[in-house]
Amino acid sequence: SQQGEEDPQALSIQEGENATMNCSYKTSINNLQWYRQNSGRGLVHLILIRSNEREKHSGRLRVTLDTSKKSSSLLITASRAADTASYFCATDANPRSDYKLSFGAGTTVTVRA
Amino acid sequence: DTEVTQTPKHLVMGMTNKKSLKCEQHMGHRAMYWYKQKAKKPPELMFVYSYEKLSINESVPSRFSPECPNSSLLNLHLHALQPEDSALYLCASSQDRLAGVETQYFGPGTRLLVL
Numbered sequence: 151s152q153q154g155e156e157d158p159q160a161l162s163i164q165e166g167e168n169a170t171m172n173c174s175y176k177t178s179i180n181n182l183q184w185y186r187q188n189s190g191r192g193l194v195h196l197i198l199i200r201s202n203e204r205e206k207h208s209g210r211l212r213v214t215l216d217t218s219k220k221s222s223s224l225l226i227t228a229s230r231a232a233d234t235a236s237y238f239c240a241t242d243a244n245p246r247s248d249y250k251l252s253f254g255a256g257t258t259v260t261v262r263a
Numbered sequence: 264d265t266e267v268t269q270t271p272k273h274l275v276m277g278m279t280n281k282k283s284l285k286c287e288q289h290m291g292h293r294a295m296y297w298y299k300q301k302a303k304k305p306p307e308l309m310f311v312y313s314y315e316k317l318s319i320n321e322s323v324p325s326r327f328s329p330e331c332p333n334s335s336l337l338n339l340h341l342h343a344l345q346p347e348d349s350a351l352y353l354c355a356s357s358q359d360r361l362a363g364v365e366t367q368y369f370g371p372g373t374r375l376l377v378l
Binding site: 181183185190191192193194195198238249250251253254255256258 | 267269294296303304305306308311313318319351353355357365366367368369370371372374
């Protein structure tokens with residue numbers, strides 16, 4: 151089931167610029183994850199942030215989590231053409247619902263050369 | 264080895280055919296998943312296996328039949344599908360954690376076209 155909303159639905163930026171996308175969710179969570187999907191391929195896990203964490207970094211990625219607002223953001227710095235993809239947030243609800251991740255609708259990012 | 268493999272990559276089948284999708288992982292994960300994904304939509308969970316037992320069936324029509332022969336393999340048997348079943352079928356696996364759902368590792372998917 152889909153519990154997250156992502157914003158914006160689509161984003162077009164110039165290479166070298168930063169890209170920010172947001173995810174809002176409805177229920178309490180154990181963790182929130184971000185995945186990337188290149189066109190027609192499988193999803194690749196980017197980063198997992200737990201409910202007791204506020205910010206996490208991985209390379210050019212920065213994720214924030216605000217549990218009071220039930221929202222998260224993903225920042226990609228110094229974007230590259232290879233970052234062109236769809237990005238999905240996914241939440242693991244608390245109490246846990248037995249292996250289910252709830253995916254947001256996704257943000258499509260296009261990085262122009 | 265952090266790879267989930269899926270075969271075939273592409274599949275075209277008629278509505279009367281029987282076919283199977285295969286998924287394999289060697290990461291020692293005990294939870295395995297089938298998802299269906301339509302274009303420009305997020306993945307929709309179909310089935311979850313935990314320790315080779317069916318844990319979740321998200322009210323999937325019986326023309327889809329999952330099977331988990333062992334801890335590394337997951338199959339999805341297809342029979343009498345409809346054109347609207349055309350989609351990307353994704354397999355995923357994760358460690359079994361009592362604390363919650365951890366990272367899921369996805370295969371590249373099987374692109375299915377039902378004629």
